[in-house]
Amino acid sequence: MPNIESSPPIIEKHTIGYVPPEDRHGKVRDLFTLWFGGNIAPLPIVTGALGVQLFHLNLVWGIVAILVGHLIGGVLMALHSAQGPQMGIPQMIQSRAQFGSLGSLLVVAIAGIMYIGFFASNIVLAGKSLHGVAASVPVPVGIVVGAIGSGIIGIIGYRFIHILNRIGTWVLGIGIVVGFGYIFSHIHTADFLTRGGFTLSGWLATVSLAALWQIAFAPYVSDYSRYLPENVPVAATFWATWLGSVLGSSLAFIFGAVAVLATPIGMDTMEAVKLATGSIGPLMLILFLLSVISHNALNLYGAVLSLITLVQTFVWRWIPTGRSRAAISVIVLTCCCIAAIGASEDFIGHFVDLVLALLVVLVPWTAINLIDFYAIHKGHYDITSIFRVDGGIYGRYNPQALLAYAIGILVQIPFMNTPLYVGPISAHINGADLSWLIGLLVTSPLYYWLASRDSAYRRRQPNAC
Template identity: 40%
Template sequence: MADSLVERRSIDVVPDSERHGTAFSQFTLWLGANLQITAVVTGALAVVFGGGALWSVVGLLVGNVLGGAVMALHSAQGPKLGLPQMIQSRAQFGVKGAVVPLLLVIVMYVGFFASGSVLAGQAVGELTRLGDTAGIVIFAAVTAVMAAIGYRVIHALGRVASVVCALAFVYLGVRLLDRIDLGEVLAHHSFSLPMFLLAVSLSASWQLAFGPYVADYSRYLPRTTSGRATFWWTLGGSALGSQWSMTFGVLVAATAGDAFLAGQVSYVVALGGTGLVASFLYFVIALGKLTINVLNTYGGFMSMVTGISGFRGQRVLSPRGRAAYIAAIMVAGTAVALLGKDTFLTSFKDFLLFLLTFFTPWSAINLVDYYLISRERYDILALSDPNGRYGAWRWDALAVYAVGIVVQLPFLVTHFYTGPLVAPLGGADISWVVGLAVPALLYWLLARRDTSHIPDRTLLPPPRHPA
């Protein structure tokens, strides 16, 4: 079983006999997942929407470090529990109550699958000469196959992408610096707090959006793996990869203007050259997007199974069921990609910031419970039993989650809604800070009053052969 390429585990706990790898695998996976075109576009948005290059880079760095630290705290849960991230959320929200944030998580995965497919589809369309639409469909099918194979191939893909994409970004960086005057680009030091906080929010939302599935990719590590090592390797790979890509995006957007806006993929490839070089760069763009889209598809199917199995009392999933869930994510994401490919930039920025509203409260509740309330002690079998110690619905956590969403609305800035407290703050969006701090404090105050459901140690189920 431990040597099988095709993964057979899904929502069930990974037994010690099947654990493998080292914490360094998290570095290569998250480096490869972030050295890609959508991260470039995310960095470019900080300039496209009015920020200067210098302070945009600084703001993106702040957001990547802060959001990446929160994301990496989730990653450290994987080796300890051997569970997908959202299954563990049942300890906070109840076996059935966890479906509330799960519904939004699934929307997130479909959205990221779609946005990634738009850009990767352009690259595949150019490589195959079949056009964007066919490129999107081909890319989606390859993504689904890789996600169906599962954990081992995902990490192998991350290792390859981390090397290939790093080399490509070094080359593109040299080409870009040959074309621009870096000193002139960074010479404008005027500081705008709203634009700075927009840059922070863009990169923080990028990192926090990984939170609901980051432990899915560390859960096969041996239980003895250091939590600190898992944290630092995850943070290092994710923050380095995203900051590298986003800084490139800032410099491109600050110097290319409308040429970049008219076609993000084609501009980046043209920067690198023509002929075989261009073909290689189209391949690199598709490879980078394949890595992250496989993560989104895999995480999406895990979340769907977690939500549905909470009502069905299901603890394992058959290979046929696994394939069906993955196909559903692929079809939904591809449909959204085909419908939204012509309004990508504005839609993607709003999508990122809107998602952040829903995931910061979940992240705050999950981390406070794991590190401060339960202190890493869970009853794994009870996470599948609505009549067990965690119950079907934990209304205190759900209420805190709802409050965490509502308190952000006055501070939120998107294309379709701006909160009433944004103008007094000079247009700055600080909703994600409020969304982390308020529910974290509220949940800590409520949850510490009754800890009778917390076991003295983590209770593992007896080993079972996967279906």
């Protein structure tokens, strides 16, 4: 195997194109460190705290809900990751094989919007973290600093992202363990174990948040495994990704819940972290600041690849380069800075509303993509057709996928419970949110049935072209 330190270029040259075998590099264990280190960051800490803050669970039920959500959602996320070495292309452009060259545009646009939202939310947290470390630094200045740091990492690309997360796994892993130890030995509240209780709706909402955290990586998780050699076993890719992501994100979610319960009611989560960790609080905030800058590069990278995919669909003769990716990164970064500075006070609250709504549109996509890859095509696709303007053997539209996708969204609506809308069935069962589970259970068999009975099915097989 080529030496990872000398063979690949410093700045990534590939964008959405196929990565040829001679450019493949890295080891499967890099996926563990990427997803473990990348998930120990302020945003998952803030999200994990919602189980006790917003849904009023106690510590035990909050931890159980967090673990259940991550364990289930992590399976879907890791199955997407295992597609990377087999395909050698980013996740979103692969969606053309399921939905068609034009039919995939809606899903690609949704993914782009989601990652822009993630990026903007994270730079707000970076700004607040920097302000917490150095009060003389205004939050808007911190937002810009965080955005520029993430931008540099994202522009350098794949290799640098992996290197930073290898380092971050050790530093952040040790840091969060020390943080847990300090909090449990310096609890500031008398109701640490008794605050909150159990409600089915709150428990399911927390499970949904944790599952969504994992599913939200699905549209770009294989972007970070596509450079691995194509003979890497699917099982090896799956387990390295699943273990890293579930362990890292569960620790961060639980850390947020513990910090909030260990401090007086009503505190901002990151303020609670600073108070709960006492004398090591400033150090923890510095670690989280560095983490959010590094982790946020993934969101910028994913958003830019989604935008490139959208543009290339219409300008199909365009061959995007690393320079194109850098230019679009700067544009996205600038727009997100402006939006985040203008709405930094309530941005995180709006973000939670957004991600809860996005669960409804992400679940049917993930079901269709996984069924198509593992059950229908069994990992064999015609890469040339995926990059053709007419979709090649996959066409411009796949009616079966689009129908299953639409039905997968519609069946979730009665079961939804988000700040934007509460479905009638959810309201009838005391606000329990079962939409994501219903979406998976309906979309998966429906798409398999529609695709299997399609008279044109054989024409979309790569060995038939």
